């Protein structure tokens with residue numbers, strides 16, 4: 056991993072040098088006259104770029120979504136011309152590079168079309184109801200000129216009235232925006248259509264909530280709650296680092312991506328029909344919002360400036376994502392939008408999710424972070440046996456660090472101090488990310504003692520001593536294994552084409568010991584044709600210790616297997632306050648989960 060850091064630092068230095076040398080203009084024009092074709096048309100004009108040839112490049116991925124996307128596969132009709140309109144020769148030199156023979160032309164214009172029909176926050180989409188752009192998937196840059204300023208002019212489809220994004224508008228020019236560099240352009244997703252906008256201010260800074268077709272929710276309540284959420288998050292770090300912020304909420308689907316001045320979130324309001332759904336949604340929005348600090352500004356050194364051509368590796372997504380999960384609920388508690396009991400339940404669920412995944416004995420939080428590019432999204436039938444989520448474990452580690460720092464300092468310091476120190480020292484003063492070692496030094500220094508055990512938890516699969524850490528806040532956590540109701544088989548199955556088909560088999564489970572495999576079609580149990588549509592239904596009347604005979608079809612061959620059903624033992628991780636806390640325990644709990652007041 057050190058070798059990657061060296062490369063990234065060299066890359067950063069090289070792009071900075073290029074940036075200082077350039078003195079031209081760059082302007083992008085985006086249009087979409089025929090949205091039913093799902094093609095955006097882009098004209099990108101550069102002035103004053105000297106050289107025999109210019110390399111135009113499209114990123115292979117977009118920050119916040121750690122997976123190689125190869126966006127260039129959607130780009131067609133590439134052409135280039137000089138200022139007089141003469142065609143310039145060009146060739147494709149890598150999967151995402153178009154080389155134009157510019158022969159020192161003062162002006163070079165390239166034009167192309169991009170297919171966009173994937174309604175997902177890390178992709179782009181266009182039809183006659185909405186346009187959504189992940190800029191890294193649509194806009195080329197000139198190689199070596201990421202730091203060059205650029206203006207973007209958008210001609211939305213004729214039926215649309217609204218263009219929403221996190222860039223500064225150019226005064227007096229409709230739908231024209233400026234970006235100081237392509238890093239910010241790539242960080243500002245664009246939503247176009249006829250969305251509604253609700254606005255609020257925090258410390259005089261405008262925040263916009265852009266909502267698409269959401270009529271079944273109380274817009275006034277959502278806006279008021281988001282304002283409380285933002286205020287609580289801002290109190291943690293102490294200042295607002297942007298001039299305006301936009302929440303883009305569009306369309307059915309899952310997922311959100313964080314940005315410096317905005318966030319894009321799939322959302323159609325259907326998740327808000329009950330209080331629990333509303334609470335989950337607020338956590339989701341608080342998560343994306345807190346990222347404006349943690350990961351966009353408080354960041355590991357690998358996560359900006361970015362190399363858009365390839366994977367950018369870090370061991371610390373458990374900090375960037377996990378701590379953001381940790382803070383998403385803490386922010387809601389402090390904003391008065393979540394009760395203490397609801398918070399303890401969220402903590403419990405989070406620990407259960409991590410501890411009940413067999414992969415917690417195989418993969419550490421650091422390994423999970425590093426390998427997210429290949430294991431984060433490509434989840435095969437074995438993934439829960441061999442991987443964990445750095446979201447889950449990182450949130451657990453954030454909580455342990457917070458309580459440990461509070462305990463060691465008599466509640467004078469907390470994880471909030473670490474986040475503030477990282478923000479000040481690395482983001483504001485040194486204008487860079489931090490190394491693993493620098494992050495650890497900030498934590499140790501806040502606590503005043505080395506935090507070896509917690510960092511060992513981050514880099515190993517060592518069993519976590521929950522009781523010790525929760526006790527610092529006068530909390531008891533139930534870690535005794537309890538027999539779970541029903542029987543334990545250890546195989547998940549899905550009903551497909553009239554059959555129950557095994558989708559995954561848990562490591563060291565009765566199913567695995569009995570020889571069952573993923574993709575086995577279960578035909579009969581104990582000689583009776585299986586009609587159940589779920590595994591729970593199929594085993595409803597079975598008992599632990601009972602042996603049952605599975606008749607399965609495995610790639611067309613019929614097999615019989617005997618499986619000895621077991622009983623699952625699980626820890627509940629129920630969290631509750633102790634009855635007689637010490638003064639320090641009570642003080643830590645009260646300060647950690649402090650609330651201004653509960654929202655009505």
Ligand SMILES: [Zn+2]
Pocket residue numbers: 313342343346376379
């Ligand atoms: Zn996140």
